[in-house]
Amino acid sequence: MRMTHLSPNNQKPNNKPSKPTVEQLQNELNFHLAEKMLMKLREKELISQEEFNQISKLNHQKFNTLLGPLMYDKP
Numbered sequence: 001m002r003m004t005h006l007s008p009n010n011q012k013p014n015n016k017p018s019k020p021t022v023e024q025l026q027n028e029l030n031f032h033l034a035e036k037m038l039m040k041l042r043e044k045e046l047i048s049q050e051e052f053n054q055i056s057k058l059n060h061q062k063f064n065t066l067l068g069p070l071m072y073d074k075p
Helices: 022-043 049-063
Strands: none
Touching: 022 049
């Protein structure tokens, strides 16, 4: 059995996830509100499913969300 002495120079960095910034949290909120409005438009049949999907894709790009893809199950 081989043993290796770990010194501060050869330890692995701490890979804890960082806390989201205020801007990231605001983006998440804005995305959620935009998607909620978009869903209401779709439910009232004011937009087609294709339009819904296109706008939703643009929302993901604009708001650069972290949680958005996890919150909604869309085709």
